[in-house]
Amino acid sequence: xxxxxxxxxxxxxxxxxxxxxxxxxxxxxxxxxxxxxxxxxxxxxxxxxxxxxxxxxxxxxxxxxxxxxxxxxxxxxxxxxxxxxxxxxxxxxxxxxxxxxxxxxxxxxxxxxxxxxxxxxxxxxxxxxxxxxxxxxxx
Numbered sequence: 001x002x003x004x005x006x007x008x009x010x011x012x013x014x015x016x017x018x019x020x021x022x023x024x025x026x027x028x029x030x031x032x033x034x035x036x037x038x039x040x041x042x043x044x045x046x047x048x049x050x051x052x053x054x055x056x057x058x059x060x061x062x063x064x065x066x067x068x069x070x071x072x073x074x075x076x077x078x079x080x081x082x083x084x085x086x087x088x089x090x091x092x093x094x095x096x097x098x099x100x101x102x103x104x105x106x107x108x109x110x111x112x113x114x115x116x117x118x119x120x121x122x123x124x125x126x127x128x129x130x131x132x133x134x135x136x137x138x139x
Contacts, residue, residue: 023078024077024078024081027078027079027081027082027086028081028082028085028086028089029086030082030086031081031082031083031085031086031087031088031089031090032085032086032087032089032090033090034086034087034090035086035087035088035089035090035091035092036090036091037090038087038090038091039055039090039091039092039093039096042054042055042058043055043096048100049100049103049104049116052096052097052100052120053097053116053119053120053123055091055092055093055096056092056093056094056097056120056123056124057120057123057124057127058127059088059091059092059124060092060123060124060125060127060128060131061127061128061130061131062088062131063084063088063092063128063131064127064128064129064130064131064132064133064134064135065131065132065134065135066083066084066088066131066135067084067128067131067132068131068132068133068134068135068136068139069135069139070084072135072136072139073139094120097120100116101113101116101117104116
């Protein structure tokens with residue numbers, strides 16, 4: 001997930017070879033289905049290519065807030081996996097972003113493609129910082 005990579009103990013990514021557990025995978029899968037459905041709805045409602053930009057910026061903002069909340073208090077590992085890897089992982093994706101850039105470039109729209117790349121990265125990272133700061137200020 002661009003913009004924010006979890007690194008706190010409650011939200012660490014599993015290490016290679018670690019036993020993740022079936023229930024945790026089920027939580028991630030359910031969250032991913034929810035996030036993917038939400039992404040589809042948002043992208044369908046917003047003009048191309050801004051739908052993916054909206055999803056990436058909003059998802060990064062929420063990721064920052066969730067990350068701050070998980071670090072500030074005890075979160076169950078399955079809840080963190082459900083929200084961060086599942087819902088937000090399914091909702092925000094730079095693979096759709098990459099395809100949008102390719103479509104713009106192939107259409108000969110180089111300047112919009114460059115603006116889209118720069119805007120997506122800068123705004124997503126800024127939104128993640130804003131979400132983090134907002135929740136840290138509340139907690």
